Amino acid sequence: MARWQPNATERLAVAALELFAERGYENTTVIDIAQRAGLTKSTFFRHFQDKREVLFGGGTMAGLVADAIAAAPATATPLDAVAHALDALGQQVFTQDRRAFVARRRAVIAATPELREREALKGLGLIASMAGALKRRGASDLTASVAAELGALAWEIAYQRWTAAADGDDFSRLARRAIDEVQAASSAVTG
Template identity: 75%
Template sequence: MARWEPNAAERLAHAALELFAERGYENTTVIDIAQRAGLGKSTFFRHFQDKREVLFGGGTMNALLAEAIAAAPATAGPLEAVAHALDAAGGEVFTPARREFIARRQAVIAANPELQEREALKNLALIASMADALKRRGVTDLTARVAAELGALASTIAFERWSRTAAEDDFSETARQALDEVRASTAFC
């Protein structure tokens, strides 16, 4: 691939996944990833802080969820605003076209404790982003935190289901169903 081609970040992510699967995470360098993508090391560092970040997309998901919560209808309650955010994730991140990439990414993360730790930290940051976005909508601190935590739980459940289903299944629908189930289960607590 020529260096001038667009989508450098996406190319780097795909190259990293290929190399992590072939050689293992520990045996792959930033230079290896950049070369596989047909780019230079400096291009890699323009997009990612280190080789872990190539799998985690910086703060892209945090921003997507916060923007979607902010854009939810003014009449939406906290969980409905979170559902709006999960819809946005389904429309932009968890798409049928990205299903294979996401499944491969999860396999690499599952095989590496360092990446599992980074994934856990990322999930905490997502919860904080959603809670902050809800607070900006005027939701009280505790309610915002609970709604964000429930949204994260629903997202995890939805992701597990979505990743095991047919390619055409819609993440947004799966996430809404999971959120409804989580909400219903709180009645028994």
Template identity: 75%
Template sequence: MARWQPNAPERLTVAALELFEERGYESTTVIEIAERAGLTKSTFFRHFQDKREVLFGGGAMAGLLAEGIAGAPAAATPFEALVHALDAVGREAFHPARREVSARRRAVIAANPELREREALKGLGLTASMTDALKRRGVPELTSCVAAELGALALKIAYERWSDTIDGDDFGDVARRTLCDVRAASALC
């Protein structure tokens, strides 16, 4: 593949997943990822801080969630603001073509303790982002915290459901149903 072709981040992600699946995360180097993608090591570092970030995408998801909450109608309840945010994430980050990559990403992360730890830290960051966005809307702190925790749980479960299925549901539909499921389950407590 020529070095000038577009979509370097996507190419690097696919190359990294292939190598992580073939050799394992620890045995794969940045140089190997770049070479597999037909790119240079410097191109890799223009897009990602290290090989872990190929799987985690920096802070883009936290920003999408915060923007989605901020962009919800002024009269929206915290629950409705979360629905708005999950819809925004679905439109921007989880396209049908990414479903297979998402399932492969989850398998690679599940096989590596360091990556599971990084995934957990990312989840905490997403929760904090949603909490802060809800508080900026004037939602009381405790309500913001609880809603954000439920939103993060719904996001995690929806991501698993969406990436594991082959049906045509888009992420937003799966996320909305999952958020309702989580909300209903929390009422049992």
């Protein structure tokens, strides 16, 4: 086997997802994943801490969201800055060519308690990242927390719709619609 293999991270993620779907998470080992990807166990551990992490991509999404919030126009409200971040996710993470992989990933996570727990922790990290970025823009602690929670709710709505959609609607459009719906629902609650 060659010393260096291109796209090792992606190959490992695809292999893991296939095996988790075929055999179940509990019945899949790191060695199984590495072999399916045509790589070694040591290559796996250069990219991931354990088999659970292969589906979670480190902190790249949280960093992308924080950077996009920072890059939002100075006049943007906190929720508009979060919407700007969701647009960035649609352009860089939730792209049309990744829809099938992400939908399959979501199904595998839904079927595995350990992965659902990890997904929930990732969601909390995303909220913390959004809130921190909003505070750095000058939002108060409470405003940043509320905008981050509303943004996370809009993200979850858009994510569910995007992974279930057969029509090809893009994530950014779904996220913008979800932000509008969350804002409208929030206004209806406060009357």
